[in-house]
Amino acid sequence: xxxxxxxxxxxxxxxxxxxxxxxxxxxxxxxxxxxxxxxxxxxxxxxxxxxxxxxxxxxxxxxxxxxxxxxxxxxxxxxxxxxxxxxxxxxxxxxxxxxxxxxxxxxxxxxxx
Amino acid sequence: xxxxxxxxxxxxxxxxxxxxxxxxxxxxxxxxxxxxxxxxxxxxxxxxxxxxxxxxxxxxxxxxxxxxxxxxxxxxxxxxxxxxxxxxxxxxxxxxxxxxxxxxxxxxxx
Numbered sequence: 001x002x003x004x005x006x007x008x009x010x011x012x013x014x015x016x017x018x019x020x021x022x023x024x025x026x027x028x029x030x031x032x033x034x035x036x037x038x039x040x041x042x043x044x045x046x047x048x049x050x051x052x053x054x055x056x057x058x059x060x061x062x063x064x065x066x067x068x069x070x071x072x073x074x075x076x077x078x079x080x081x082x083x084x085x086x087x088x089x090x091x092x093x094x095x096x097x098x099x100x101x102x103x104x105x106x107x108x109x110x111x112x113x
Numbered sequence: 114x115x116x117x118x119x120x121x122x123x124x125x126x127x128x129x130x131x132x133x134x135x136x137x138x139x140x141x142x143x144x145x146x147x148x149x150x151x152x153x154x155x156x157x158x159x160x161x162x163x164x165x166x167x168x169x170x171x172x173x174x175x176x177x178x179x180x181x182x183x184x185x186x187x188x189x190x191x192x193x194x195x196x197x198x199x200x201x202x203x204x205x206x207x208x209x210x211x212x213x214x215x216x217x218x219x220x221x222x223x
Contacts, residue, residue, distance in 0.1 A: 004156075033210075043157075043213040058210065090156050098206050099145050099164070104156035 003027070004105035006091050012111045019078040021108050023091030029103075030096040032074035034058075034066060036087040037107070043090065049074055050096075081112045117201045122218040125195075131188040133217050135201030138182040143206045146177060148186045149213070150197040157200065157213070160186065191221045 007022035025032065033048040035058075045058030047066040055066050063085060067075045074093075078085055088109050092102040118136040125131040137146065147162040161168055161175045163184075168175045174187040188195055200216040 042215065043211070045210050048210070092156075099162065101147060101159040101162055102211055103159055106156045107154075109154075 004091055004093055004103055006089075006105040006108050008108050009106065010109050010111075012113065013078075013081050014113055015082060017078075017081050017112075019081050019110065019112075021076040021078075021089055021091075021110070023074045023076070023093075023105060024072050025074075025091075025093040025103075026072065027093065027095070027103075028071065029093035030071075031094045031100075031102075032068065033092040033094075033102060034064070034074065034076045035090045035092065036060070037090055038087050046076065078110075081110075083112050086110060086112045117203060117214055119199070119201050119214065119217045121215070122220070124220050124222055125188075125191045127193060127221050127223050128190055131186075131191040131195065131219060131221070133186040133188075133199050133201075133219065134183065135185070136183045137201070137203050140181050140203050141205075144203045145206065146175065146181075146184050147202045147204055147211065148173070148175065149200045149202065149211075150195075150219075151200070151216070152194075152197045158197075160199075191219075193221050193223065195219065196221045 004025045034046040035043045037043050049055045049068040065077045088107045090107045091105045094100040094102045148160040149157040151157045163175045177184045198216040
């Protein structure tokens with residue numbers, strides 16, 4: 001079974017802090033994704049990566065950056081956390097096959113105070 | 114990606130088959146149908162996907178109509194642990210994104 005592991009289930013940070021969300025997958029998948037999920041808005045794509053050191057902006061990249069130095073690890077960085085970034089953050093991965101499904105981690109619930 | 118329409122909520126008796134419908138009347142030839150579910154406070158869980166043929170795996174069956182404008186996810190023997198929000202998604206071949214709508218909240222009743 002694919003395993004996507006997010007380092008924290010819950011995080012509380014203060015406004016202005018730099019926040020790192022870590023994600024690791026164990027299936028040698030090429031593609032990795034960061035989404036945020038908010039009530040009434042569904043899942044929105046922040047960034048994705050299709051290879052090491054490669055990244056593409058999703059629908060809502062503002063205020064975020066990402067890093068993929070190793071194939072199995074994809075990090076989401078909030079440079080200066082704001083209260084409107086309080087959300088559930090979901091990491092996912094998929095293989096390079098064209099119809100490969102995305103497999104999600106259990107999410108990190110981030111609260112910015 | 115094609116828009117999908119699902120009922121907001123459904124109930125199913127424990128042990129019975131749960132049939133969750135999805136309408137995707139604007140689906141195009143290169144779009145797959147994917148089903149995910151999300152149990153409260155967890156990440157979405159992949160269930161099954163298909164292009165035009167019916168599919169079955171250890172979790173569920175996916176029935177796609179011949180014109181591909183709708184599909185049904187079947188959980189053959191629903192259990193209480195199947196209570197979740199179920200999302201039907203259509204995705205262009207090779208697309209890097211999934212668009213989740215509001216889904217169907219399935220409640221399995223003892």
